[in-house]
Amino acid sequence: MRTDLITPEGFDNLKKELNYLWQEYRPEITExxxxxxxxxxxxxxADYKENKRLLRQIxxxxxxxxxxxxxxxxxxxNKQQAGKVFFGAWVDIENEQGEQKRFKIVGPDEIYQRGVIEQRKDYISIDSPMARALLKKEVDDEALVxxxxxxxxxxINTINYDFV
Structure with a gap:
Protein backbone atom coordinates (compact mmCIF):
# COMPACT_ATOMS: atom_id res chain seq x y z
CA MET A 1 0.00 0.00 0.00
CA ARG A 2 1.02 3.62 -0.42
CA THR A 3 2.07 5.21 2.83
CA ASP A 4 2.33 8.74 1.48
CA LEU A 5 -1.42 9.45 1.37
CA ILE A 6 -3.03 12.00 3.68
CA THR A 7 -6.36 13.80 3.97
CA PRO A 8 -6.48 17.61 3.76
CA GLU A 9 -7.30 17.73 7.49
CA GLY A 10 -4.33 15.50 8.33
CA PHE A 11 -2.00 17.62 6.21
CA ASP A 12 -3.19 20.79 7.97
CA ASN A 13 -2.59 19.13 11.35
CA LEU A 14 0.98 18.19 10.42
CA LYS A 15 1.62 21.76 9.29
CA LYS A 16 0.16 23.04 12.59
CA GLU A 17 2.41 20.70 14.56
CA LEU A 18 5.46 21.86 12.60
CA ASN A 19 4.53 25.49 13.13
CA TYR A 20 3.96 24.94 16.87
CA LEU A 21 7.30 23.18 17.29
CA TRP A 22 9.21 25.80 15.29
CA GLN A 23 7.47 28.98 16.42
CA GLU A 24 6.52 28.23 20.05
CA TYR A 25 7.98 25.12 21.65
CA ARG A 26 11.53 25.27 20.31
CA PRO A 27 12.07 28.95 21.31
CA GLU A 28 10.73 28.15 24.81
CA ILE A 29 13.17 25.26 25.27
CA THR A 30 16.04 27.24 23.73
CA GLU A 31 15.44 29.93 26.32
CA ALA A 46 20.32 18.54 35.20
CA ASP A 47 18.21 21.39 33.76
CA TYR A 48 20.78 22.00 31.04
CA LYS A 49 21.14 18.31 30.14
CA GLU A 50 17.39 17.63 30.10
CA ASN A 51 16.53 20.68 28.01
CA LYS A 52 19.37 19.98 25.55
CA ARG A 53 17.98 16.43 25.15
CA LEU A 54 14.52 17.89 24.59
CA LEU A 55 15.88 20.36 22.05
CA ARG A 56 17.49 17.50 20.10
CA GLN A 57 14.15 15.66 20.03
CA ILE A 58 12.32 18.77 18.83
CA ASN A 78 -14.36 13.11 -4.90
CA LYS A 79 -18.13 12.99 -5.38
CA GLN A 80 -17.61 10.03 -7.72
CA GLN A 81 -16.50 8.02 -4.69
CA ALA A 82 -19.91 8.38 -3.02
CA GLY A 83 -21.41 5.01 -2.25
CA LYS A 84 -18.11 3.11 -2.12
CA VAL A 85 -15.36 2.86 0.49
CA PHE A 86 -12.15 4.62 -0.48
CA PHE A 87 -9.44 6.62 1.27
CA GLY A 88 -10.96 9.36 3.45
CA ALA A 89 -14.34 7.63 3.92
CA TRP A 90 -16.26 7.62 7.20
CA VAL A 91 -17.61 4.09 7.50
CA ASP A 92 -20.22 2.66 9.90
CA ILE A 93 -20.02 -1.12 10.21
CA GLU A 94 -21.70 -3.83 12.26
CA ASN A 95 -20.85 -7.46 12.91
CA GLU A 96 -23.14 -10.47 13.41
CA GLN A 97 -23.19 -9.92 17.19
CA GLY A 98 -24.54 -6.38 16.73
CA GLU A 99 -21.26 -4.65 17.67
CA GLN A 100 -20.99 -1.35 15.79
CA LYS A 101 -17.97 0.75 14.86
CA ARG A 102 -17.50 4.07 13.09
CA PHE A 103 -14.18 5.27 11.75
CA LYS A 104 -12.44 7.20 9.01
CA ILE A 105 -9.90 5.56 6.72
CA VAL A 106 -6.76 7.71 6.68
CA GLY A 107 -3.02 7.56 6.09
CA PRO A 108 -0.53 6.35 8.71
CA ASP A 109 0.63 9.91 9.48
CA GLU A 110 -2.85 10.75 10.77
CA ILE A 111 -3.03 7.80 13.16
CA TYR A 112 0.03 8.68 15.17
CA GLN A 113 0.17 12.48 15.05
CA ARG A 114 1.75 13.96 18.14
CA GLY A 115 2.49 17.30 19.66
CA VAL A 116 -0.57 19.58 19.71
CA ILE A 117 -2.73 16.91 18.07
CA GLU A 118 -4.25 14.11 20.15
CA GLN A 119 -4.40 10.61 18.71
CA ARG A 120 -7.77 9.90 17.12
CA LYS A 121 -9.44 6.69 18.24
CA ASP A 122 -11.94 6.88 15.38
CA TYR A 123 -9.30 6.73 12.61
CA ILE A 124 -7.85 3.58 11.06
CA SER A 125 -4.93 3.34 8.68
CA ILE A 126 -5.47 2.52 5.02
CA ASP A 127 -2.87 -0.22 5.66
CA SER A 128 -4.92 -1.97 8.37
CA PRO A 129 -6.60 -5.32 7.65
CA MET A 130 -10.01 -3.73 8.32
CA ALA A 131 -9.48 -0.92 5.79
CA ARG A 132 -8.12 -3.30 3.16
CA ALA A 133 -11.17 -5.55 3.59
CA LEU A 134 -13.56 -2.60 3.22
CA LEU A 135 -12.01 -0.88 0.18
CA LYS A 136 -14.32 -0.64 -2.84
CA LYS A 137 -17.26 -2.13 -0.92
CA GLU A 138 -20.74 -0.55 -0.86
CA VAL A 139 -23.51 -0.17 1.72
CA ASP A 140 -24.94 -3.57 2.72
CA ASP A 141 -21.84 -5.39 1.44
CA GLU A 142 -20.04 -7.69 3.81
CA ALA A 143 -16.32 -7.60 4.44
CA LEU A 144 -14.30 -10.51 5.75
CA VAL A 145 -11.58 -9.22 8.07
CA ILE A 156 -21.35 -1.86 5.93
CA ASN A 157 -24.21 0.36 7.14
CA THR A 158 -23.17 3.81 5.87
CA ILE A 159 -20.38 5.48 3.91
CA ASN A 160 -19.79 9.23 4.04
CA TYR A 161 -17.12 11.68 2.90
CA ASP A 162 -16.13 15.15 4.08
CA PHE A 163 -16.63 16.95 0.77
CA VAL A 164 -14.99 20.34 0.60
Missing amino acids: KVAWAASLGDRSEN DSRIRFLNKRIETLTIVLP NTPNGLTTWY
Missing part, protein backbone atom coordinates in the same frame (compact mmCIF):
# COMPACT_ATOMS: atom_id res chain seq x y z
CA LYS A 32 15.58 27.33 29.11
CA VAL A 33 18.85 25.93 27.74
CA ALA A 34 20.38 29.42 27.65
CA TRP A 35 19.25 30.09 31.22
CA ALA A 36 20.61 26.75 32.48
CA ALA A 37 23.91 27.33 30.64
CA SER A 38 24.29 30.70 32.33
CA LEU A 39 24.39 28.98 35.72
CA GLY A 40 27.92 27.73 35.09
CA ASP A 41 29.13 24.13 35.27
CA ARG A 42 27.09 22.21 32.67
CA SER A 43 28.49 18.77 33.51
CA GLU A 44 26.30 18.45 36.62
CA ASN A 45 23.45 20.72 35.55
CA ASP A 59 14.91 19.38 16.10
CA SER A 60 14.65 15.76 15.01
CA ARG A 61 10.85 15.97 14.76
CA ILE A 62 11.09 19.27 12.84
CA ARG A 63 13.50 17.70 10.33
CA PHE A 64 11.21 14.67 9.97
CA LEU A 65 8.10 16.79 9.44
CA ASN A 66 9.80 19.05 6.89
CA LYS A 67 10.89 16.03 4.83
CA ARG A 68 7.62 14.15 5.28
CA ILE A 69 5.39 17.07 4.30
CA GLU A 70 7.28 17.36 0.99
CA THR A 71 6.55 13.72 0.10
CA LEU A 72 2.88 13.47 1.08
CA THR A 73 0.06 13.26 -1.44
CA ILE A 74 -3.11 15.04 -0.33
CA VAL A 75 -6.18 13.04 -1.36
CA LEU A 76 -9.26 15.18 -1.81
CA PRO A 77 -12.62 13.43 -1.56
CA ASN A 146 -8.68 -11.43 9.04
CA THR A 147 -8.11 -10.95 12.80
CA PRO A 148 -5.91 -12.79 15.32
CA ASN A 149 -9.06 -14.72 16.32
CA GLY A 150 -9.85 -15.72 12.73
CA LEU A 151 -12.11 -14.31 10.06
CA THR A 152 -14.77 -11.85 11.19
CA THR A 153 -17.68 -10.67 9.05
CA TRP A 154 -18.62 -6.96 9.12
CA TYR A 155 -21.55 -5.39 7.28
